[in-house]
Amino acid sequence: MPKQIWVSPRSNGWAVKSSGSPRASKIYSTKSEAIKAGRQQAINNHAELVSQKRNGQINLKNSYGNDPMPPKDKD
Template sequence: MSKQIWVSPRSKGWAVKSAGKSRASKIYQTKAEAIKAGRNQAINSKAELVSQKRNGQINLKNSYGNDPMPPRDKD
């Protein structure tokens, strides 16, 4: 999937950012708020939502686009 929406930690909260963009669309106080906004953005743009922990590790990936059926790794 080419489009991604990232939820990443910042010093003053959590950022929601589209992959390839230089700036976050918005900074939220809590991770829950950021994930909710990121999920809505991913659904609207048929993209993948990727969320990170405070240490930078990816802890969530959800796809809201055109997924192959069945998934390629589940032949």
């Protein structure tokens, strides 16, 4: 299973958490701060960034590692 960094809503802000980790690495007061930190963590770990809305729906997925489905060349 590829590594994922999740940005999820919490009652006290937005959590950034690695898949497989029992706890969030940090809680941020705004979603934009959490996404910025999560993106940097995903880049550093060659992982996928997954962000959720307040209702739990996934609204963002970006891969910063080995993408199993790379785009086809147009050449």
